[in-house]
Amino acid sequence: MELKKNPKADLTKNSSLYFVIGLAVVMLVVWRALEWKTYEKTNEYDVSMNVDDDLDEEVPMTEQIKTPPPPPPPAAPEIIEVVEDEEEVEETVIESTETSQEEEVIEVEDVEVEEIEEDIDVPFAVIENVPVFPGCENESNKRACFNKMMQKHIGKNFRYPEIAQEMxxxxxxxxxxxxxxxxxxxxxxxxxxxxxxxxEAARIISKLPKMTPGKQRGRAVRVPFSIPITFKLQ
Incomplete structure (x- = not known):
């Protein structure tokens, strides 16, 4: 025996229709909720303050302070006496320094200018007349003789410091x-x-004899000179 279902008892027959109707109702409610506007209640009466006009009150008037008038100016003297200066001031006369054509022009003689000697240093290599070492007076080449005598002087007075030798x-x-x-x-x-x-090198140089000074243009000048001294252990 087959069971037959009653078409009226079928619950899923119109489910899609009910779903669409429900969705439309929900959307309508949401739309109305979003569009809903509220307004504040306004008072129909005047909220201005009731201030009573006090125009009827009398305002006291301030009294004006009276300042005393300024004192009158002093009276001018009736008679003005003029006192004359007793001392006489001599006027200073400024003479003109300009010369006229009638004045004679005096010729000025040549003025001699004295040359001031300056201490200048002329190197040994470029000086005109080199310093003369004692013993080189009669030598023709005094420059070479000077160098030779310097080497001879250093060799004669040379002494190696003992402390430098020990170190x-x-x-x-x-x-x-x-x-x-x-x-x-x-x-x-x-x-x-x-x-x-x-x-030791300073001691050797301090023993140099006095020399004939070098000359530049016939005038004695200072002459710088340099020389190496070699210290070498045997």
């Missing part, structure tokens, strides 16, 4: 000095690897 110090000391305008030695400067060697 094993050796090297070259550059000595610079100036032959003054009177032939004396001055301005001695040294530069070397050790102070003991520099001291």
């Amino acid at each position: 094993g110090v050796q090297g070259r000391v550059s000595v610079m000095f100036v032959i003054q305008k009177d032939g004396s030695i001055g301005g001695v400067r040294m530069r070397g690897p050790d102070k003991n060697l520099e001291k």
